[in-house]
Amino acid sequence: MSGAVISGTFTSPQAVTDGQPFNAFGNVIITDADSSGPLTATITMTNAGTAADDNGTLTGAGLTKTATGIYRLTADSAAALQAVLRAVAFTPAIIGTQSPG
Numbered sequence: 001m002s003g004a005v006i007s008g009t010f011t012s013p014q015a016v017t018d019g020q021p022f023n024a025f026g027n028v029i030i031t032d033a034d035s036s037g038p039l040t041a042t043i044t045m046t047n048a049g050t051a052a053d054d055n056g057t058l059t060g061a062g063l064t065k066t067a068t069g070i071y072r073l074t075a076d077s078a079a080a081l082q083a084v085l086r087a088v089a090f091t092p093a094i095i096g097t098q099s100p101g
């Protein structure tokens with residue numbers, strides 16, 4: 001049994017405006033040769049290498065916050081996980097114009 005493969009663009013290279021959501025995972029591609037669900041994606045937002053929420057928030061259908069800066073999505077197939085991950089929005093904290101990363 002092999003694991004799912006995740007590829008694509010995961011961050012937006014352009015500057016974003018405080019408080020304005022954008023989809024950082026809009027180009028993600030997930031494939032799973034085994035096609036056996038469920039599949040789970042864990043997203044960790046960090047600041048200086050530590051899980052943190054101070055740079056903004058994530059929102060999306062099925063998204064569960066499991067700890068500070070850590071979110072989880074689960075779906076029954078690679079295609080379903082890809083769809084919900086592509087719909088996750090990041091809203092930067094209101095602190096000035098910044099580049100995500």
